[in-house]
Amino acid sequence: MLAARGLRRLAAAICLARRSSSAVAALPAAGAARFHDYDAAVTECIERRALRVGRPVHARMVAAGYRPALYLATRLVIMYARCGALGDARNVLDGMPKRNVVSWTAMISGYSQNERPAEALELFITMLRAGSALLDMYAKSENVQEARRVFDMLPARDVVSYTAIISGYTHLGLDEEALGLFRQLYNEGMQMQCNQVTFTTLLNALSGLASLDYGKQVHGLILRKELPFFMALQNSLIDMYSKCGKLLYSRRVFDNMPERSVVSWNAILMGYGRHGLAREVAQLFRSMPEEVNPDSVTLLAVLSGYSHGGLVDEGLDMFDLIVKEQSTLLNIEHYGCVIDLLGRSGRLQKALNLIQKMPFEPTRAIWGSLLGACRVHVNIPVGELVARKLLDIEPENAGNYVILSNIYAAAGMWKDVFRVRKLMLKNTVIKEPGRSWMILDKVIHTFHSSERFHPRKEDINAKIKEIYIDIKAAGFIPDLSCVLHDVDDEQKERMLLGHSEKLAITFGLMSTPSGLPIQVMKNLRICVDCHNFAKVVSKVYGREISLRDRNRFHLITEGACTCGDYW
DNA sequence: CTAGGGTTAG
Numbered sequence A: 001m002l003a004a005r006g007l008r009r010l011a012a013a014i015c016l017a018r019r020s021s022s023a024v025a026a027l028p029a030a031g032a033a034r035f036h037d038y039d040a041a042v043t044e045c046i047e048r049r050a051l052r053v054g055r056p057v058h059a060r061m062v063a064a065g066y067r068p069a070l071y072l073a074t075r076l077v078i079m080y081a082r083c084g085a086l087g088d089a090r091n092v093l094d095g096m097p098k099r100n101v102v103s104w105t106a107m108i109s110g111y112s113q114n115e116r117p118a119e120a121l122e123l124f125i126t127m128l129r130a131g132s133a134l135l136d137m138y139a140k141s142e143n144v145q146e147a148r149r150v151f152d153m154l155p156a157r158d159v160v161s162y163t164a165i166i167s168g169y170t171h172l173g174l175d176e177e178a179l180g181l182f183r184q185l186y187n188e189g190m191q192m193q194c195n196q197v198t199f200t201t202l203l204n205a206l207s208g209l210a211s212l213d214y215g216k217q218v219h220g221l222i223l224r225k226e227l228p229f230f231m232a233l234q235n236s237l238i239d240m241y242s243k244c245g246k247l248l249y250s251r252r253v254f255d256n257m258p259e260r261s262v263v264s265w266n267a268i269l270m271g272y273g274r275h276g277l278a279r280e281v282a283q284l285f286r287s288m289p290e291e292v293n294p295d296s297v298t299l300l301a302v303l304s305g306y307s308h309g310g311l312v313d314e315g316l317d318m319f320d321l322i323v324k325e326q327s328t329l330l331n332i333e334h335y336g337c338v339i340d341l342l343g344r345s346g347r348l349q350k351a352l353n354l355i356q357k358m359p360f361e362p363t364r365a366i367w368g369s370l371l372g373a374c375r376v377h378v379n380i381p382v383g384e385l386v387a388r389k390l391l392d393i394e395p396e397n398a399g400n401y402v403i404l405s406n407i408y409a410a411a412g413m414w415k416d417v418f419r420v421r422k423l424m425l426k427n428t429v430i431k432e433p434g435r436s437w438m439i440l441d442k443v444i445h446t447f448h449s450s451e452r453f454h455p456r457k458e459d460i461n462a463k464i465k466e467i468y469i470d471i472k473a474a475g476f477i478p479d480l481s482c483v484l485h486d487v488d489d490e491q492k493e494r495m496l497l498g499h500s501e502k503l504a505i506t507f508g509l510m511s512t513p514s515g516l517p518i519q520v521m522k523n524l525r526i527c528v529d530c531h532n533f534a535k536v537v538s539k540v541y542g543r544e545i546s547l548r549d550r551n552r553f554h555l556i557t558e559g560a561c562t563c564g565d566y567w
Numbered sequence B: 001c002t003a004g005g006g007t008t009a010g
Helices: A002-018 A035-048 A051-063 A070-082 A086-095 A101-113 A117-131 A133-139 A144-153 A159-171 A175-187 A196-209 A212-225 A231-243 A247-256 A262-274 A278-286 A296-308 A312-325 A332-344 A348-357 A364-376 A380-393 A398-410 A414-427 A457-473 A489-497 A500-511 A528-540
Strands: A435-440 A443-448 A518-522 A545-548 A553-557
Touching: A035 A051, A035 A070, A051 A070, A070 A086, A070 A101, A086 A101, A101 A117, A101 A159, A117 A159, A144 A175, A159 A175, A159 A196, A175 A196, A196 A212, A196 A231, A212 A231, A231 A247, A231 A262, A247 A262, A262 A278, A262 A296, A278 A296, A296 A312, A296 A332, A312 A332, A332 A348, A332 A364, A348 A364, A348 A380, A364 A380, A364 A398, A380 A398, A398 A414, A435 A500, A443 A500, A457 A500, A457 A528, A500 A518, A500 A528, A500 A545, A528 A545, A528 A553
Parallel strands: A518 A545
Antiparallel strands: A435 A443, A435 A518, A545 A553
């Protein structure tokens, strides 16, 4: 079945490549053509993403001495940007005698779409500077919030440039700022111009925030507008609800769609996988209709769904089948997923073999997951080999040293523990700080690890001490191996209590009526100690705790988690 | 006059 689908895809691709280039062919061989001829030729290159045709078209314009004005030059920027030739796009933009919001937007989104958010932001700030000399003082700061203030004051703003910049913020992970920009757009009376694309972009920011309240509100807005069916919007709704913990809402949106693309299927499969529901992932995947071709994301969704749900053998069988029938769809992510699966089920040597024979360079993430598996299964030889690779690639990451020293500690090799700890102190730098947040009455409350500046710091500290006494009485044992620093045990216990997700859960306990569920989001993966903490808290205080980390959901009730302690 | 913003995964 998979093979047949692959053939059909190939046939479609060949068809596309053979399509004749009529507008380009219609250009005169030498001398200047007219505006409309160039426009048609460039448009065709944009639609076909055909750089090999687009470049000669541009070259002919130059050779003929034709100087494209604002509109056509902008189309050239788009053509190059869509083809990924960002340097050429930028050259055209820089060479334009006049630019406007459209030409800037084209280039900014070019960077954004080619995964260069830093350049996108840099150019955005440049645009603001060019936009108004008066506002230059604000724009000089490379600070996003300042940039946003300037954007708010810019004279030439419309719903499209708003959407572009909201999308830019979301790509940078600045979802709160993105939401703020949408509010501005609304307050400026542009709500009537909001269309499917605007809402699609906005929903992405809400997915990042995991803000169910806002998500539902925006969904309501969309329904009231009675917009025509728009695939990307529905797909974003599926994704938003699943990332906000409401898988059944995702499913309802999915079931009600008049048609579904492969992205819709991917979004719902990812949703079930994220919630650890591997059986449902398998069932859905089997029910995919013939005419929807699974792509590499589909296969990744299924593999990672199996992996998250602990369906080890099914995952391995699936991978074998893909290797046999659809190996062209495989990328490094798929291998990473399967290596993780092998590692976690204790097949460390097999995992290592796969790394050695896969057609990709192993990434730090792959080595990292294998090192974690070596800790769980206490495997010294593989652990040392993997650690050597990893310390070579990223000597600054403290986590790797900690895991290696944990492996030695588990095997009672204390001299090696000490050696690794010393090495760590010498080489490491601060990692990405942990951050958790929760939303209460539409207010986003953010907590950082070992929070020092939170306005309710004192209350939270007092409450967490109280909780600690209660849960220790109920059998909670702190897992000191989660601490990245070489300090004494008492200090380790204090540091563990400072983890941002514990602060957020504590804040949730003290600010919501008893018995109500608590939902917390985290930017990194949750640590074992915090997972235990949440489990015991759920039992002692009779609360359902939903914890969304970077990868997945943990729904914790009565002292047990839907992940089955496997994540 | 025309154009620019959008969906899953990483």
